[in-house]
Amino acid sequence: MHLLKDGFNLETSSIRPDSKLSDELGIDSLQWVELRAWLAERGVDDAIDPGSELDTVGDIERLLDSVCDSEHQPARPANPQAAGFSLADVRPPTMRNEYFSMRPVTPETIPFLYHLAASEEIGFRWRYRGAVPSPEVFKAGLWQGIFAQFVVFNEVNSQPVGLVQLYNADPSRGTGYVGAVFIQGLMHTGLPIEAFDMFLRYVFRVWTFRKLYMEIPAYNYDLIKSGRGKYFEVEGCLKDYTYYDGRYWDEYILSLDRDSVLK
Numbered sequence: 001m002h003l004l005k006d007g008f009n010l011e012t013s014s015i016r017p018d019s020k021l022s023d024e025l026g027i028d029s030l031q032w033v034e035l036r037a038w039l040a041e042r043g044v045d046d047a048i049d050p051g052s053e054l055d056t057v058g059d060i061e062r063l064l065d066s067v068c069d070s071e072h073q074p075a076r077p078a079n080p081q082a083a084g085f086s087l088a089d090v091r092p093p094t095m096r097n098e099y100f101s102m103r104p105v106t107p108e109t110i111p112f113l114y115h116l117a118a119s120e121e122i123g124f125r126w127r128y129r130g131a132v133p134s135p136e137v138f139k140a141g142l143w144q145g146i147f148a149q150f151v152v153f154n155e156v157n158s159q160p161v162g163l164v165q166l167y168n169a170d171p172s173r174g175t176g177y178v179g180a181v182f183i184q185g186l187m188h189t190g191l192p193i194e195a196f197d198m199f200l201r202y203v204f205r206v207w208t209f210r211k212l213y214m215e216i217p218a219y220n221y222d223l224i225k226s227g228r229g230k231y232f233e234v235e236g237c238l239k240d241y242t243y244y245d246g247r248y249w250d251e252y253i254l255s256l257d258r259d260s261v262l263k
Contacts, residue, residue: 017058022188025057030227032190039063054189093202095150100195102150102164102202105142109151112160114138121184124244125220147176148203152195161186164199166212174210178203178256188223200261214254217242221252232256 021027027035035054044063054060095102105113114135116122124130133141143149147169152162162182169176178200182192203209214232216224228234236253243249 015057017056017061019057021054021056021060027188028226029188029190029193029223030231032188033193034190035060036190093205094198095202096155097194097198099155099191100161100198101153101155102195102199103153105149105151105163109160110139110142113142113151113163116163116181116183119184122181125217126181127179129242129244150199152180152182152192162192162195164196166199166203169209171208174208176203176209176212178212178214193224197261200256204258204262210258212256214252214256216252216254217244218249218252219244231260 015025019025021032021035039060044066054063103109117126117128117138118132123132145167147166149163149165149167151160152164153159154161162180164180165178167177167179178196180192180196180199182195186192200212203212213235224232232254234252235255238251238253240248241251
């Protein structure tokens with residue numbers, strides 16, 4: 001597997017058909033995005049379907065065996081600015097792609113969001129860090145400090161799968177903070193990055209923010225650490241900032257630049 005050996009700097013001897021992509025080879029969320037894009041370029045279009053399952057190296061080999069590599073070349077979208085600007089080019093921001101859609105928070109979606117905040121798999125990673133607020137307190141605080149937020153839905157089955165947020169915004173400085181939370185079933189798949197990227201593009205297109213920050217405890221940072229210097233920069237590290245599971249964890253301050261996101 002060229003991408004796994006060279007692109008992810010893995011030792012050839014460590015790659016076997018039964019090697020677990022996340023658990024054994026350590027593929028993080030951003031590397032999952034790159035892997036799925038690599039597969040899509042070779043005709044494996046369902047590799048980025050939220051319902052598809054990729055667990056081992058053997059799964060990838062079986063997908064590649066099902067298509068003819070030589071007959072598939074990735075199509076490049078046309079540049080809408082290449083021919084100049086017109087009023088016809090002014091279109092609404094993208095709120096949906098083939099796999100996910102972003103929809104406003106409504107009373108009907110609040111129970112789903114409360115379940116995320118209270119779930120044992122996700123709750124300790126998100127806003128309340130394992131605390132379980134009452135439904136009334138959760139609902140009252142849902143918009144506290146929030147500039148914009150959307151519930152993310154799976155376009156395949158129309159089920160909610162996560163939340164993306166812009167908070168602590170400072171338009172005078174052109175900065176703000178972004179965050180996201182997704183269901184356990186999407187962890188270690190890279191798919192949440194597809195929705196989060198859509199949200200970042202929405203923010204940069206609609207408003208004049210120049211830089212967005214993320215606050216990431218070390219146990220979450222490991223999910224995206226391969227993107228340092230490529231998708232984001234680490235601008236700070238708060239030592240021993242967050243307590244969890246018997247120890248204090250560092251907290252990273254990451255930055256995402258407008259030009260880098262929209263390139």
